Amino acid sequence: MNALKRTFYDLVRYPSAVLGLSIILGLLLVAVYALVTIPYDEAVRLWRGGEDVWYLNPKYAAPSWVNFFSIKKAPVSFAVSTADGTMSKTVTPSSEDIATTDIKYSFDYQYDTFPQEMILYYTATFKDKLPFASVLWTTPDGRKIKIANMAVDRRTAFRFSQDPKLQKTLKTNDVMEGLFADPKAETPTPVKGIYTLEIIGTTFESGSTLDTQYVSHGELYGLAGTDKYRRDLMLPLLYGTPIALAFGLLAAIGTAVLTMSIAAIGTWNGGWVDGLIQRITEINLVLPFLAILIMVGTFYSRSIWLMLGVTIVLGIFGATIKTYRAVFLQSKESSYIEAARAYGASNSRIIFNYLIPRMIPLLIPALVSSVAAFVFLEASLAVLGLGDPVLPTWGKVINDAFTDGALYQGRYYWVLQPAMLLMLTGLGFAMLGFALDRVFNPKLRDM
Amino acid sequence: MSSKSLAANAETQVRSEPTAKKSFDDSTLIRMTKYTGIRLVTMAITVTIGVYLTILIANMGGYVDTIMRNEIRDNTTQSILANPSFRTLSTEAKQRLIQEKITSEENRLGLNQPFAVRSLGYLTNALTLNLGRAMQMTSDQGSKEVRLILLERLPATLLLTGTSELFLFFVSVFVALALSRKYGGWFDKFTIALSPTSAAPPWFYGIFLILIFAAVLRVLPFGGLVDVPPPDNKIDYALSVLKHLILPAASVIIASIFLSIYTWRTFFLIFSSEDYVEVAKAKGLSPRDVEQRYILRPTLPTIITSFALLAITLWTGFTLTETIFLWPGLGITIYRAIGLYDTPVIVGSTIIYAYLLAITVLLLDFIYALVDPRVKIGGGGSK
Numbered sequence: 001m002n003a004l005k006r007t008f009y010d011l012v013r014y015p016s017a018v019l020g021l022s023i024i025l026g027l028l029l030v031a032v033y034a035l036v037t038i039p040y041d042e043a044v045r046l047w048r049g050g051e052d053v054w055y056l057n058p059k060y061a062a063p064s065w066v067n068f069f070s071i072k073k074a075p076v077s078f079a080v081s082t083a084d085g086t087m088s089k090t091v092t093p094s095s096e097d098i099a100t101t102d103i104k105y106s107f108d109y110q111y112d113t114f115p116q117e118m119i120l121y122y123t124a125t126f127k128d129k130l131p132f133a134s135v136l137w138t139t140p141d142g143r144k145i146k147i148a149n150m151a152v153d154r155r156t157a158f159r160f161s162q163d164p165k166l167q168k169t170l171k172t173n174d175v176m177e178g179l180f181a182d183p184k185a186e187t188p189t190p191v192k193g194i195y196t197l198e199i200i201g202t203t204f205e206s207g208s209t210l211d212t213q214y215v216s217h218g219e220l221y222g223l224a225g226t227d228k229y230r231r232d233l234m235l236p237l238l239y240g241t242p243i244a245l246a247f248g249l250l251a252a253i254g255t256a257v258l259t260m261s262i263a264a265i266g267t268w269n270g271g272w273v274d275g276l277i278q279r280i281t282e283i284n285l286v287l288p289f290l291a292i293l294i295m296v297g298t299f300y301s302r303s304i305w306l307m308l309g310v311t312i313v314l315g316i317f318g319a320t321i322k323t324y325r326a327v328f329l330q331s332k333e334s335s336y337i338e339a340a341r342a343y344g345a346s347n348s349r350i351i352f353n354y355l356i357p358r359m360i361p362l363l364i365p366a367l368v369s370s371v372a373a374f375v376f377l378e379a380s381l382a383v384l385g386l387g388d389p390v391l392p393t394w395g396k397v398i399n400d401a402f403t404d405g406a407l408y409q410g411r412y413y414w415v416l417q418p419a420m421l422l423m424l425t426g427l428g429f430a431m432l433g434f435a436l437d438r439v440f441n442p443k444l445r446d447m
Numbered sequence: 448m449s450s451k452s453l454a455a456n457a458e459t460q461v462r463s464e465p466t467a468k469k470s471f472d473d474s475t476l477i478r479m480t481k482y483t484g485i486r487l488v489t490m491a492i493t494v495t496i497g498v499y500l501t502i503l504i505a506n507m508g509g510y511v512d513t514i515m516r517n518e519i520r521d522n523t524t525q526s527i528l529a530n531p532s533f534r535t536l537s538t539e540a541k542q543r544l545i546q547e548k549i550t551s552e553e554n555r556l557g558l559n560q561p562f563a564v565r566s567l568g569y570l571t572n573a574l575t576l577n578l579g580r581a582m583q584m585t586s587d588q589g590s591k592e593v594r595l596i597l598l599e600r601l602p603a604t605l606l607l608t609g610t611s612e613l614f615l616f617f618v619s620v621f622v623a624l625a626l627s628r629k630y631g632g633w634f635d636k637f638t639i640a641l642s643p644t645s646a647a648p649p650w651f652y653g654i655f656l657i658l659i660f661a662a663v664l665r666v667l668p669f670g671g672l673v674d675v676p677p678p679d680n681k682i683d684y685a686l687s688v689l690k691h692l693i694l695p696a697a698s699v700i701i702a703s704i705f706l707s708i709y710t711w712r713t714f715f716l717i718f719s720s721e722d723y724v725e726v727a728k729a730k731g732l733s734p735r736d737v738e739q740r741y742i743l744r745p746t747l748p749t750i751i752t753s754f755a756l757l758a759i760t761l762w763t764g765f766t767l768t769e770t771i772f773l774w775p776g777l778g779i780t781i782y783r784a785i786g787l788y789d790t791p792v793i794v795g796s797t798i799i800y801a802y803l804l805a806i807t808v809l810l811l812d813f814i815y816a817l818v819d820p821r822v823k824i825g826g827g828g829s830k
Contacts, residue, residue, distance in 0.1 A: 016643070286493055286497040286805050287497050292504060294782065295505055295793060296504065298786075373646060407654070427643050
């Protein structure tokens with residue numbers, strides 16, 4: 001325990017270690033937050049759900065923080081509905097079965113460009129008689145525009161920009177301009193201020209109800225933006241953290257511990273065991289690691305756990321086994337091992353209690369640094385299109401962006417956000433590993 | 448890789464080298480020949496086993512065969528049903544015809560033999576570089592020979608790997624030497640601070656380079672090997688290739704240069720604090736002589752070993768770099784082949800990779816033997 005404390009105090013003397021540790025801590029917090037707030041099934045549903053789950057989001061929307069850096073403010077998307085109370089709804093019965101449902105929503109529009117699209121979704125319950133709805137639009141300068149009068153079926157969607165009647169009323173094909181633009185301005189610019197959307201519905205049966213959901217697709221969305229399937233990128237950014245950390249840590253620990261144990265067993269026993277391990281290592285060195293991972297991913301399964309297993313198996317007999325072997329060969333001859341042998345310690349006791357602990361200073365820094373490499377390996381596989389089919393990961397986002405030509409089209413946020421997170425993870429572990437290397441190997445300290 | 452592991456590597460390398468018997472110790476030439484011969488034989492066995500493993504994984508006990516059978520069935524059935532000249536045939540005749548076609552197609556692809564036989568046959572073919580015919584892919588010339596498809600791609604990969612590896616190696620060793628001469632300077636500290644950036648693979652930096660130089664500044668191409676259409680003039684062609692090479696090569700170099708300089712620098716520093724170096728300095732030798740005879744000379748075997756290891760990691764890493772930059776090399780070919788389930792091409796490129804790795808290891812082993820006096824005099828530990 002004391003040794004651990006001392007190591008820690010040695011470690012915090014290095015600014016890079018402190019930075020690395022705080023990055024890792026931050027990532028761990030994000031990972032815990034993601035796992036707690038979004039259960040696994042929910043994450044998979046949100047990521048793989050299909051149009052039904054994502055229809056509220058705009059396509060290719062950049063994150064809303066983009067507005068901080070641009071002079072022209074682009075509209076941020078939003079979705080409101082009567083079901084969750086974000087749109088006000090009052091029902092006034094007028095006679096017998098007939099009732100009026102008044103739904104209102106006002107919003108402050110302070111942007112310099114127009115939204116992509118606005119959609120009104122109706123949900124109605126009735127037996128035979130369809131409810132009727134008329135939609136009114138009030139601009140900040142007081143103009144009132146009649147948007148539509150329509151009978152509402154159980155589930156009806158009204159897309160503003162695709163409605164020919166509305167286009168005729170506004171005398172323009174671009175409905176968004178017609179609704180938002182200042183009629184006096186020469187170039188179309190939106191009028192800033194409070195807009196009001198009002199839906200006056202009439203139901204003709206007792207028990208018949210009318211609910212609406214109003215969606216405005218702007219150019220920006222949320223804190224992370226959306227991709228071409230309208231998925232909120234916040235999900236993979238958040239949920240990718242625990243996956244990346246789990247993969248990196250498990251692969252690093254698995255490989256390091258197994259490599260070390262096998263090297264120790266081989267060196268201790270010598271003879272054919274050692275020879276076999278050496279030969280396997282040489283064969284493994286000739287096998288193209290990534291090509292084999294790709295083959296396994298294509299032919300068997302893309303499950304992240306299978307990939308993890310193969311990575312560990314192929315990683316055990318890597319170049320590091322030779323390093324460990326060399327160090328073991330040295331310490332095998334040390335006098336304390338001889339002493340252990342003299343008092344009759346068993347082979348496994350010597351290997352696991354005396355030989356392996358000697359390796360910890362060599363093992364820990366390498367292990368921590370290798371986490372970064374494995375996190376990137378997982379991303380690399382995803383970028384090659386071999387990511388886990390159901391899990392939202394950072395590499396997957398980069399892969400989607402690349403296949404869609406995001407850089408070519410100027411959608412930099414799509415690539416940059418996951419890339420930054422990857423970089424942060426990689427740097428965090430690498431910096432900590434470097435500092436640990438110096439703490440454990442005092443020879444490096446003053447160099 | 449810490450400097451300690453470099454030193455340890457060198458040591459293992461020596462220990463594992465087979466040593467000649469004392470009776471043959473007469474001439475260095477014989478010993479060298481014997482050493483090389485033994486290395487060649489071990490390497491040949493290693494490659495054979497490696498290739499066989501690859502075939503086993505690629506064929507995975509017949510799963511690919513099922514996919515192939517289904518595809519043959521689909522294709523044959525459709526081509527016969529769609530062919531107007533067979534329309535007059537009765538349904539049974541059509542079925543018979545389809546079955547015959549399927550059988551002959553399966554025979555053509557060698558699917559009717561048992562797996563063990565098939566895999567052994569494949570192994571012999573693979574080792575003699577008789578890689579068979581691709582199922583889907585064709586070379587630019589339209590050939591289905593796997594060997595031609597791969598050979599066509601090899602120059603591009605060699606160009607990219609060769610350029611970036613050589614640059615990386617020489618620049619990092621020389622910069623490291625310069626840094627170790629006067630460590631503690633601002634450039635030294637700068638390199639140390641930047642060395643964790645090597646945690647990210649080349650393709651990752653590739654994304655940023657594409658973003659900066661291709662997407663925003665628009666000064667360099669997004670990817671590919673030459674302009675489209677390729678220039679007729681040879682000089683223009685070379686210049687165009689060079690222009691396309693800058694970004695992929697730069698991404699490979701950026702991804703490893705700082706760590707590699709740092710490792711070398713630490714390594715040289717450790718060696719320059721050895722007693723014999725101090726003695727040489729005390730004798731009043733010029734710093735140049737000290738560096739060349741007392742630091743570089745004894746560390747040469749280790750430098751070469753670690754260069755081999757670097758080359759091996761880089762070889763495999765090029766799959767992604769090539770994919771990101773659409774560089775028409777081996778890596779992108781193996782990636783495309785996997786997308787098409789084209790087993791011969793996958794196995795073929797894996798074999799070519801295995802051979803490339805083996806040649807790298809062997810070549811460096813040989814150079815190692817040349818520069819390591821312990822191999823020449825037949826000393827060192829026992830096997």
